[in-house]
Amino acid sequence: MKHTFKKSLTYMLSTALVIGSLSVPTVTAEAAPVQHVLTDTQAVVIDGCGNGCQGHVITGSTWGSLENAITVSGTHDITLDNVDVGNVTACAFKIADNNPGDVTITLVGTNTLLSSGHHAGIEKIGVGDVGTLEINGTGSLQVSGGYYQANTASDFHFGGAGIGGTWEAFEGTSNIVINGGTIVATGGAGAAGIGGGDANTASNIVINGGSVTAIGGKDGQNLRIGAAGIGGGKAGSTSNIVINGGSVYVESEGSDNEADLFGYAED
Numbered sequence: 001m002k003h004t005f006k007k008s009l010t011y012m013l014s015t016a017l018v019i020g021s022l023s024v025p026t027v028t029a030e031a032a033p034v035q036h037v038l039t040d041t042q043a044v045v046i047d048g049c050g051n052g053c054q055g056h057v058i059t060g061s062t063w064g065s066l067e068n069a070i071t072v073s074g075t076h077d078i079t080l081d082n083v084d085v086g087n088v089t090a091c092a093f094k095i096a097d098n099n100p101g102d103v104t105i106t107l108v109g110t111n112t113l114l115s116s117g118h119h120a121g122i123e124k125i126g127v128g129d130v131g132t133l134e135i136n137g138t139g140s141l142q143v144s145g146g147y148y149q150a151n152t153a154s155d156f157h158f159g160g161a162g163i164g165g166t167w168e169a170f171e172g173t174s175n176i177v178i179n180g181g182t183i184v185a186t187g188g189a190g191a192a193g194i195g196g197g198d199a200n201t202a203s204n205i206v207i208n209g210g211s212v213t214a215i216g217g218k219d220g221q222n223l224r225i226g227a228a229g230i231g232g233g234k235a236g237s238t239s240n241i242v243i244n245g246g247s248v249y250v251e252s253e254g255s256d257n258e259a260d261l262f263g264y265a266e267d
């Protein structure tokens with residue numbers, strides 16, 4: 001009888017296991033994010049990821065005169081973990097023009113993204129059917145577009161936004177959402193802190209949280225000061241800026257005009 005009991009218990013257990021395996025959804029181990037390390041000679045390029053992005057973590061520092069330090073194309077979740085980028089010849093963080101995918105940045109630790117020339121710190125060009133840039137996290141981000149640093153007017157060129165567009169494409173920027181982080185975004189000559197490059201539009205900028213400081217039109221030579229803190233570049237129009245939460249401070253270099261702070265600076 002004891003033997004029979006054991007057998008039936010085994011049968012019951014195996015039946016339970018079968019039922020269990022049928023009723024519980026299959027759990028697969030979560031894929032580890034891809035690690036990327038910036039160095040003075042090594043840029044980071046993120047594209048592909050097939051049917052689903054398993055996440056990316058970028059660490060490291062580059063001040064070695066790369067062209068674009070970080071280039072992103074497609075839909076990706078990207079963690080910036082104490083990233084320090086400067087001295088690039090173009091973009092610190094470049095999202096492909098008219099990228100249809102959504103790019104999510106999560107801030108960890110202290111991050112710096114400094115672009116040069118007319119490029120935006122985090123460059124996002126395109127309006128209409130383009131993806132959304134979302135910024136989350138509890139870390140900090142200092143991000144600046146390039147700005148005029150030459151000594152004569154003939155050397156003048158327009159700067160890029162802290163986060164957003166450049167003057168070059170004349171296409172504007174759109175779909176930027178900030179949910180968290182301590183962010184200081186500075187636009188160069190004629191460019192918004194968050195929004196358009198010089199003479200370029202900005203639309204659909206939403207701030208839901210975080211501490212955001214946006215300074216537009218930082219022009220060391222005072223040749224083309226002004227541009228929205230959040231909005232269009234100098235003489236570039238603005239539509240649909242929404243502040244739902246967080247702490248937001250805006251400044252338009254050389255102007256106290258409300259329209260210049262959230263909106264655009266007159267040419």
Ligand SMILES: [Zn+2]
Pocket residue numbers: 046047048049052053054055056075076077
């Ligand atoms: Zn990815």
